[in-house]
Amino acid sequence: MARWEPDARERLVRAALDLFTEQGYDNTTVVQIAERAGVTKSTFFRHFSGKREVLVAGQDALCQLLTDGIASAPSTATPLEAVAAALDFAASAFTPERRDFGPQVEAVIAANTELQERDALKRTSLASAIAEALLKRGVPDPTSSLAAELGVLALKRTHARWSDPTNQETFSELARQSLDDLRAASAALT
């Protein structure tokens, strides 16, 4: 009956975030999230495999965007130009809605070690995916690994700037600036 719940997914994310914030992540059950969102438990499980996944929803999509971006870069692109293409593609995942949720998501994660671990693995997985996509283009290791770490660092810094309530710039603009900053830092290192 998914067609009768067009915004169920978004309502579930909102409900979960509110409950995690109000009563803590550990004290919140899937049943409570579904109730708050006004959907059934089975609707919850059509969208998420568990309460933790509500917070990392979109990881697979983000990973796909990053690797698609790298694959799309012209064959003449340098590793960092390929990473820039990855961030350009990734920008489409950072919707206004995601920006609204951002600070609350960060606060919930910061309050719970289990979630910090999940988040750390997410970053590690993104770095591995980028490194692998670069290897496929013929970028040798460890240049591929280093460029991937630089990409993830740029993503993290871009996200922090973009989520700032005073920010007026687009994710893409900020991503370019972050990459430029990191490219300069990398040059200063060597």
Added chain:
Amino acid sequence: MARWEPDARERLVRAALDLFTEQGYDNTTVVQIAERAGVTKSTFFRHFSGKREVLVAGQDALCQLLTDGIASAPSTATPLEAVAAALDFAASAFTPERRDFGPQVEAVIAANTELQERDALKRTSLASAIAEALLKRGVPDPTSSLAAELGVLALKRTHARWSDPTNQETFSELARQSLDDLRAASAALT
């Protein structure tokens, strides 16, 4: 009564690794680990806060060695020279015993998502600690963050080479090589 169990800690690590390997991490209890090691449950808890901590034991010590190494570098040292000093200090944590346990620890972690998450957070924490120690030396952000990621990447690569059964080189020698490789890769990127 810790003085009657001089090698209890090592026996507990060995017992835990064997049980995790034989029957899986999720199926292993603290009571089983203590029994296998021939100690009481309360002895277990004098050494570790839980079964998961057996696998990440030494993280705080490693973190301390890395930051001590950075603090010890001469004031004229470049960020990467400070990171090299961190890895030099860290080498003392990589004992022959740890090398023996290494492949088994890796296999147990690779088989369990929860442990992979814990391991990912460990790497993130090490990077943050290195970045903070560099900031304290006046290395500006994002150079500090980038040098820290490079250090963690070097640590990971060094550990993999050092744990290889055919390896004959010391941790310090391999760390220097890894850092040189990454410095070259970083120069190639920019």
